[in-house]
Amino acid sequence: MAQLIDGKLISAQVLQEVAAEVELIGAEHGIKPTLAVVLVGEDPASQVYVSNKVKRAIEAGMGSIEHRLDADTTQAALNELIDALNNDPEVHGILVQLPLPSHLDEDAVISAIHPAKDVDGFHPLNVGALASGRPSLVPCTPQGCMIMLRQVHPDLSGKHAVVVGRSNIVGKPMAALLLQANCTVTIVHSRTQHIESLCRQADILVAAIGRPEFINADWVKPGATVIDVGINARDVDGKRKLVGDVAFESVAQVAGAITPVPGGVGPMTIACLLLNTTRAARLQLT
Numbered sequence: 001m002a003q004l005i006d007g008k009l010i011s012a013q014v015l016q017e018v019a020a021e022v023e024l025i026g027a028e029h030g031i032k033p034t035l036a037v038v039l040v041g042e043d044p045a046s047q048v049y050v051s052n053k054v055k056r057a058i059e060a061g062m063g064s065i066e067h068r069l070d071a072d073t074t075q076a077a078l079n080e081l082i083d084a085l086n087n088d089p090e091v092h093g094i095l096v097q098l099p100l101p102s103h104l105d106e107d108a109v110i111s112a113i114h115p116a117k118d119v120d121g122f123h124p125l126n127v128g129a130l131a132s133g134r135p136s137l138v139p140c141t142p143q144g145c146m147i148m149l150r151q152v153h154p155d156l157s158g159k160h161a162v163v164v165g166r167s168n169i170v171g172k173p174m175a176a177l178l179l180q181a182n183c184t185v186t187i188v189h190s191r192t193q194h195i196e197s198l199c200r201q202a203d204i205l206v207a208a209i210g211r212p213e214f215i216n217a218d219w220v221k222p223g224a225t226v227i228d229v230g231i232n233a234r235d236v237d238g239k240r241k242l243v244g245d246v247a248f249e250s251v252a253q254v255a256g257a258i259t260p261v262p263g264g265v266g267p268m269t270i271a272c273l274l275l276n277t278t279r280a281a282r283l284q285l286t
């Protein structure tokens with residue numbers, strides 16, 4: 001049976017480090033690292049995500065500002081708010097909760113955030129910095145995956161990592177971080193041929209697909225480390241249940257280590273958002 005990589009436990013440790021760093025920044029510079037979260041519209045999942053982020057920020061001793069805007073907010077009004085937050089010296093991190101209502105241009109919004117306050121790490125300058133091996137603010141989910149991987153593999157050098165999924169928020173930055181850690185990286189996606197045999201070659205398998213229990217035990221090399229990023233709702237015995245992209249029960253029989261869903265990558269993402277906010281505060285001090 002695989003070792004469980006406990007995201008709840010590891011994220012609690014990260015949050016403790018964040019709280020200590022918040023205190024240190026306060027003592028050294030007399031400032032309180034502060035995260036501003038912007039939510040446009042009433043998407044129920046986004047409302048839950050935003051509430052959790054705000055709650056955790058407050059628990060870590062940070063400042064937290066929430067802007068909840070109507071679903072019909074214009075691009076100009078949103079840009080104006082981002083501009084004000086960019087210029088507010090008491091705001092260190094800005095997060096605009098995605099997805100945005102369809103009339104708004106997500107790329108334009110991401111690009112409008114000041115790169116030093118871009119705690120999601122999605123601004124083109126931060127994406128470019130990561131791609132060129134000089135990471136600054138790194139996307140939270142893959143950053144959380146790396147922290148979990150390091151618990152099992154302090155040295156990732158030479159490992160073959162296969163990343164399933166090539167999204168800008170998970171798959172691509174995950175691959176860049178693994179490459180920087182000297183892994184040999186393969187990215188597979190919906191057009192990849194022989195995906196199963198490629199996955200079976202992986203020492204490290206990261207699933208970020210968005211398909212419930214897509215990866216089963218036949219896809220996994222015995223002893224491999226499996227990181228399941230997926231969060232999918234599925235009906236199990238008449239109840240709504242969250243499952244990952246990995247068929248946990250069967251894969252755990254084959255893998256050497258595995259993250260659960262829930263309680264794996266999810267809590268790490270929020271912890272890394274707050275970690276990025278303290279880093280952003282430091283960046284703005286330099």
Ligand code: NDP
Nearest residue numbers: 141165166167170189190208209210229230231265266269
């Ligand atoms: P996207 O939908 O943006 O990307 C999914 C990727 O999976 C695409 O690259 C797609 O390939 C690939 N894919 C889809 N179907 C297949 C298939 N049959 N075979 C191989 N590859 C396939 O999703 P995200 O990256 O945003 O999210 C992935 C999952 O992670 C979701 O379940 C999401 O909810 C979860 N998530 C969890 C987070 C957390 O904090 N734990 C944070 C962010 C996401 P192609 O490019 O060819 O279409």
